[in-house]
Amino acid sequence: MANILVVDDELGIRDLLSDILNDEGHTVELAENAAQARSARQIGRPDLVLLDIWMPDTDGVTLLKEWRGTGMLTMPVIMMSGHATIDTAVEATRIGAMSFLEKPITLQKLLKAVDAALTREPSAPRSAPVMEVAELAVGAAVTTHAADLTVEAAMTGGQSLPTIADLGPQGQRTFELDKPLRDARDAFEKAYFEFHLAKEGGSMTRVAEKTGLERTHLYRKLKQLGVDLSRGRRGNAAV
16 A cells, blocks of 8 residues: 555545545545645655645645656656646646546546556656546536536426526626635536536435536535535435
């Protein structure tokens, strides 16, 4: 089993990844910013680092460059982000990242990426993860046009979908962009999960299948975002 350093400024993400990796038998150390990550890297020698890109003090790509420049990039690094561009993902892999995981991270993708990173040959060249970058492109397109999902409201038989008061022109959900990035991202994710919960009649099983998340991960994410889990169940029995 491996010593894994998880670097993420979100407490919920750190706790979730720690629980999953501990269950797999790994030893996990947590850091909430680049300063703590630097300290952990200097004190110990992690076998793998899961590194978030967007952090308040120093972003993950900058920290990755720093480690490479000082000869401390001796371990595989998996980058993580819920709102990175394709260029950012490609840049990170050029610098030396092993792969890229887009949030929300599914259990299957996490364990697959961790296993691949820990079993790679030390001399094996790192190349851009074509599949992950392709999936990021799709994810970016979905995020950019996420409000278009509300078009499906007419097909849900009048379930408890966002009301017209929540929507902008042409039935599109609007988001306040003049706020910190994390708050704007949380607002979108909350709207996204509320939409699917309402569409699936509050069924956690079907929403988990739709969004590609494990039920435990999904439940924790919904609680973290403050989603009203009873909203989608009004008038429908959950499965």
